[in-house]
Amino acid sequence: MQTILVCDDDKQIVEAISIYLAGEGFRLLKAYDGYDALKIMDQEKVDLLIIDVMMPGLDGIRTTLKIREKSSIPIIILSAKGEDNDKILGLNIGADDYITKPFNPLEMVARVKSQLRRYTQLGNIGEAGNLDSIYSSGGLVINDDTKEVTVEGEPVKLTPIEYNILLLLVKNAGKVFSIDEIYTSIWNEQAIGADNTVAVHIRHIREKIEINPKEPRYLKVVWGVGYKVEKQTSLEDPRK
Template sequence: MKYKILVAEDDNDIVKILKLYLDNSGFEVVYVDNGMDALKKIQEEHIDLALLDLIMPIMNGYELTKNIREISNIPILIFSAKYEISDKILALSIGADDYLTKPFEPMEVIARINSNLRRCYELDDRFKNQDKNFKLQVGELNLDLDNFTIEKNGLPINVTATEYKILAKLMKYPGRVYSKAQLYESINGEYCDSDDSTMMVHISNLREKIEEDPKNPKYIKTVRGIGYKIEVKK
């Protein structure tokens, strides 16, 4: 399968480098130089993954990510010269799946793209094949592995592809404790120490969406010094 990648970047030198590596990796690539055109491409074409610069004309990467999340759950990778952890947390909090800092190694970009595509698309069948009923339930939460939907009390909950995979992993075995590394590797296949903060942001985002009181969660519990589990007291 040939995946279609959208690259939104206004630096021609970076575009030339990305074009060389993305073309050689077998991707079909669409290039735009501003956020507004990027949003139009996603609205008009089938895009499998978006690679977005944070600072762009007309609409920046933050605004673009918010707008994309209103219409699509495709993986979003943001790359930026901003390296502060607060910038990364903000990007992940509004719906980005990954964050790379400039300057970057082109092969790392390719690796991140492949892992996010695998996380979003290729693992879907793996999750479904592991469960004959295609449905998971914990308390008032219902996750449909066939239709890739999540509901609470019958009402749909909008999550990103990464958040969906994390919740599916936790709901598959309620009560089982997973470290941040185990969760990350199960949905991404790769892990490094810097991914700790990424997983913490994804868990925080999930709690905001499924918990009545995110600061006192009913479902996703932190096991201090180890990781996370999902459970509901009977």
């Protein structure tokens, strides 16, 4: 049973989150300020922390900073609508995701499970794999040693050509590749009439890794130029 620590100065929010997550089989611990959270983490094994940004005493930002000095557990910050600067600051100093209040309980549960899957997956990679062979962008992870592709911890089956195209783009996340560059790199021959060939494979990849291929999160077109995989950290759960 995995243990989740919920920290918020609003006891009703703590109780509501605890009820939903307990119903999913998690063990819940409760704290009402940053000092409580740190004390509990010194005494208990915690697998994930949900913490409010704005709290009296030790707030969520400073608490996250202190936890990151000695722990890499997933941290999801809670923020009120409109606190965009606090969300960005939280992510920059080590939080893994955020939930905006008021939140959808199903979305909250999905985000918790997503972060726990990813943390477990990366832990296994660290123990059994070569980190130099791991490439990622947000929830999209490629293990080039095992040729495995996952999105938010869920395996994705690709053909060899699809795999090689995606690997090229993820290894160079943020860089735009023209159709001719993709074709030349993957097929190792001159790109003559390559537009349709590359476009078909890109479409198939999107259908496998995106929730909505028409509004892709990862594999994006740069009109008139080519394609790229967005360079990103975990902000949203593409499987929600």
